[in-house]
Amino acid sequence: MADRREAELVPHLAQRESELDYDEKNLGHEVDKEIDAEHGTYVVEVGDEGFKVAGHMELGTDEEEAKRLEAVYHAMSLERTIKIINELVLMHRDDPNFSGALLQDMIGFLNNPDIVASPDKHAGIIGAMKMEAVLATENSPYVEVRANVDPTDDPDMPASTIRAWAIGIVFCIIGSFIDNLFGFRNPAISIGTNVAQLVAYPIGVFLARVLPDWRFRLFGEHSLNPGPFNKKEHMLISIMANISFTAPYTYYIIPVQAMPQYFNQSFAYNRGYQLLLSLAVNLFGYGLAGLLRRFLVYPSIAIWPATLNTVALVKAFHQKSNEAVPGPFGRMYRASREKIFLVATLAMFVYFFFPGYIFQALSSFSWMTWIAPDNVTLDAVAGVYGGLGLNPWPTFDWNMNTLVGAGLYLPTFAIANQVVGIIIAAIMILAVWFTNTWNTGFLPINSNGTFDNTGSRYNVTSVLNAATGKLDETLYRSYSQPFFSAGYIIYNIWAFASYTASFSYVFLFYRRDIVRGFKGVYRNLFHKGEEEELEEDIHYRLMKKYREVPDWYYAVLLVLPIAFGCAAVAGYPTHAPVAALFYGLILPIIFILPLGIIQAVTGIPVALNILANVIGGAITAGEANALMYFKVWGYLSSWQALSFCNDLKLAHYIKIAPRITFSAQIVATLIYSVVSSLQYNFIMSIKDVCTSDAAFRFTCPAQTSFFTSIIFWGIISPKKLFGKGQQYNMMLLGFPLGFIMVGLYWVLRRKFPKSSFLRQVHPVMLCMGPVSVAAPYNLAYYISNLYVNLFSFQYIRKKYLAFWVKWNYVIGAAFSTGIALSALVIFFALQIPKGGTLAIDWWGNNVVNLGCEGQGGCPRLDIPEVGYFGPAPGTYS
Known part of the structure; x- marks a missing residue:
């Protein structure tokens, strides 16, 4: 039996060696029994008992979970251990969240054929690798996740309860109203999801104590009080609050279109337009998020670090055990x-x-x-x-x-x-x-301001034709070119670099994970092929007990918001082409998967707003409204889709049924859209709102900046900034800079695969620093x-x-x-x-x-005696 096992495994190891792309000479070494603390310190001692962990909390688990892992450890065969470690190496070879030292130990384990031939001589490394295989399949390879997320589930624990929906809906209404209203203030006031979580707990506990257990049937049995307020209800409320406790993108668009100090377009006061645009803007991201969940939510490598705070807070209130x-x-x-x-x-x-x-x-x-x-x-x-x-x-x-x-x-x-x-x-x-x-x-x-040639803020209205609202070339040439500060110029260069760096980094380092995701989609659709050992982690296996949301639901949410958007653009005198919406779809189609992987692994979002300004401004030059609608689909859709993926990961971690999560997200978004759209006319009627004389500092700094940006990019257009012969043309070198950085990094990683320093370098995050x-x-x-x-x-x-x-x-x-x-x-x-x-x-x-x-900074040089700097008025075009 041992000879046959060795004959089967040694060719298997040799086959995998070619896939690792590492310089694997001299890696067939024995590892220490102690695995480094960065990954999760533990000591595996192999003796008569076969298993002992020195301190289960060192695994990032509680006592009950440690006992469960011990049972799985005993059942883990060497053959299965080797298979899992193979997959772990391929999955985490370029994962900066995974310990580099541990990865090298795994490679050494795989490349030592004597382990298969004489397992008794290598009890220490086999025990350590078994433990890693157990953690990867039965919990998580990341201690951060093990610290906060339970690898167990109680399918009978109710989530979609009357009290959870009642609390969530009330919170959505209040949160949407407050955050949208005070989004016009300087500085803005936002309640925040953590406050909703904090307040929801005592309310939920109170309702669980006082409400009677009245039961009725309506599409299933329901109770007014199904028992103690639990973590699934708490997280469902948190997800609804996470969606609604913020100001929507329409709080930029509608005031800037409607108010006299901006574009003064009366159609933007129409409630039908406001509602259609709000629904179009707020719903679109769901379709993308749902279709990408197999790539950005289900894989264990998609940690979504920002979710762990939210999970930790829910766990803090509902954790029963309390170990010293x-x-x-x-x-x-x-x-x-x-x-x-x-x-x-x-x-x-x-x-x-x-x-x-x-x-x-x-x-x-x-x-x-x-x-x-x-x-x-x-x-x-x-x-x-x-x-x-x-x-x-x-x-x-x-x-x-x-x-x-x-x-x-x-x-x-x-x-x-x-x-x-x-x-x-x-x-x-x-x-x-x-x-x-x-x-x-x-x-x-x-x-971040835009200046004229006297050092004053650029007066965009002075270059517009009073009758048409479009750029007047004569006024532009007689006034001034726009000028940027040194900080804003470098910011834009690095923003351009971040886009190309994200795209190339994900292609070079995560293409196998993307292929793995597509294979999973193929298997789910056609029920063909054998799943790999780590294709679906413990959390996904637990979630398979619940009915999945059909993909066509999400497909509908791709089409329906576009219909709302087309109705808003074409049904009112926006003077913008409906095509602007469809042009905007190009950006998320290209970038959302790479940006999603970056955010899921690092926790840092990469926004497409600058790229949307440049491309949208070039396509829709002279059309302010067209640029607004382009940005909704080109920038906001991917941003919202990744935010919804974040919420799906929260539900995934707590084990809320996908259909319940889907319903909660849709209900929260509908409330959020309706409440905010009903506020705008009230807010815009406040005396002196969006002026320096506004009471309670309702001076609208965000709306004013958005107005300036739209004029700048949509009417003056990027061609006058980055076009041939224009003064900021060199800033476009940021695009090749991103490719070059990632390419050099890829070469260095392949040349020095064991470098722990290089493993912690991340070219996209280097770009995202100044951004x-x-x-x-x-x-x-x-x-x-x-x-x-x-x-x-x-x-x-x-x-x-x-x-x-x-x-x-x-x-x-x-x-x-x-x-x-x-x-x-x-x-x-x-x-x-x-x-x-x-x-x-x-x-x-x-x-x-x-x-x-x-003063927000002083200039270094005085304005020349002629009264301006840069080219003389009339000498530029």
Whole structure:
């Protein structure tokens, strides 16, 4: 029997060697029994019992799960172990979330034929590889997922209950109303999903205690009170809140079309138009998300790191077990997840009053510029509001981060690569600014504004024909070319690079996963072929107990929103071609899968807004409305589709039936669309709204920026920026830059396959650094994420894994919740009664407004005596 097994396995190993594309010489070594802590420290001891894990919490599991894994371990054969490890190597060879050292140990295991010939001599490595095979098939290969997601399910646990739907619907109405209304304010106020999760729990528990168990039948049996409020109900409410607790894209489009200070188009006040456009905009992403779920939701490699905070918060309230864990200072910590969440929420709620209201200098801690507030160079380099934020300690405010709390849930490689990208971009910005390239020395170093040749904000209406609203070439030539700051120029170059880098990176490193996904689709459609061992992880196998949503449902959601959009565009005097909608579909068709894979693995979204501006502006030159509709399909559709994939992953992790999730998403979106569309006329009727005189700071900064962008890209058009002979033509070199970066990286990875450093380099994240902190944001808005992440992931996780597993994500969710609650109290209780006053009048709040920092940056050069810089009016076209 042993000889036959060896004869079968050795050719199998040889066949796989050719697929690994690694320099595998001298890799047939024995691995240590201890697997590194980065992946999930554990020690497998093989003796008479055959299995022993030194501390089950070191696996990122609880005691019950550890016992289940032990039973599976005993049943795991060597043949099956080799097969699974083969698939793991192929799946994770380019996965930066997977331990590089462990991957090399796996390759060594596969390339050592003596293991098959003499398994008794290699008990240690066989035990370790068996454990990895067990974790990969029965839980997750990632400790972050094991820490938060249970690999078990109770199919009898109700999710679609009357109380869950009631709470979810009420939350959708309130959340949609508040977020859309205060999206017109500066700064905006948003409730946030974490607040909905926090409030939903006591309401759900209260209803479970007081409601009677009245049962009735309507498409099945239902009860007013089916038992204790559970995690599936809680997550269903969270998913509905996640959809509706934000301002929709129409809050840009409709006010900009309707209001007199913008385009003054009366048809945009029509409620029928507002509703049709809202439904078209908000529903379209579902079709794409549903059709891509086999690539972006089901695979275990699609972690979606940003979902883990949400899952951790639900788990904190519903976890029954509470094991003591060892932690810092040699102590055992026994506090439950729920207690830690409540304590951390209260602590952050109180603390945020200081940087948020009492002492705002703690938020933008630009201490170096306080030394010499009027020093232009110092502010350009170190300023938080006016410069590049090259400040080693720029804030004491958790909310200051561009991605709030990302340090506690994004992987280290993603944050570190972004910070390196930001620093590279900062050096480029300084070089451009100090050399006055593109006349940037006459402007602030890091602004997202558009300027004229006097250094003033570009007055887009001064180049428009008063009768037609289109660009007047004579007015344009007599006024000024548009000019960008150094920071905005470098941001655009890296944005262009991020698109080509994403596309080429996914092709070179994830094409096997894409092929694997298509094979799964083929098998599901035609029931042909044998599944690979890791084709479907434990979570997907558990979800197969539930009826899937038919693909034609999602196909309908591709067609129906397009119909709504065509009706809105063609049925009202928009003067825009319906074709703009269909042109916009080209972008998501090309980019959504690569961008989705990047976001699912790294947690960082790559938005298509800049590319949509460039391509849409070129196609629809002179047509402002056409560009708006192009962007809806070209940019927003992919953004929303990936957001819906994120929600599908939440349901996947908690094991909510797909049809229930689908229903919840559709209901939440319909409520979200109807409520927001019914608000617009009310909001636009507020006295002085969207002007500097607006009460409660309803000055519409987002809408004004959108208006400027549409005029700039849609009417002036990219041809006057990037066309042949135009001043910003060289910025298009960002597109080949992305290809070159990924190509060089691919060559280096193949030349040095065992380099742990190269494994943590991610060219797309390097590009996304300067894109994530687009002007006027800078390093100050991100560096604290790196500090937090290094402390959490590289110190606490490696030294106290059980402690980290239990509390890391709970604390992240708690801090976000505390800030959201505190911000609401500050606004409604302290600012509104004072007529919108932002803070207390004292040095700790006023120092941030001194000098160049208070002006958002100062130019380095004075305007020449002729009164303008750059080409003379009339000498350009």
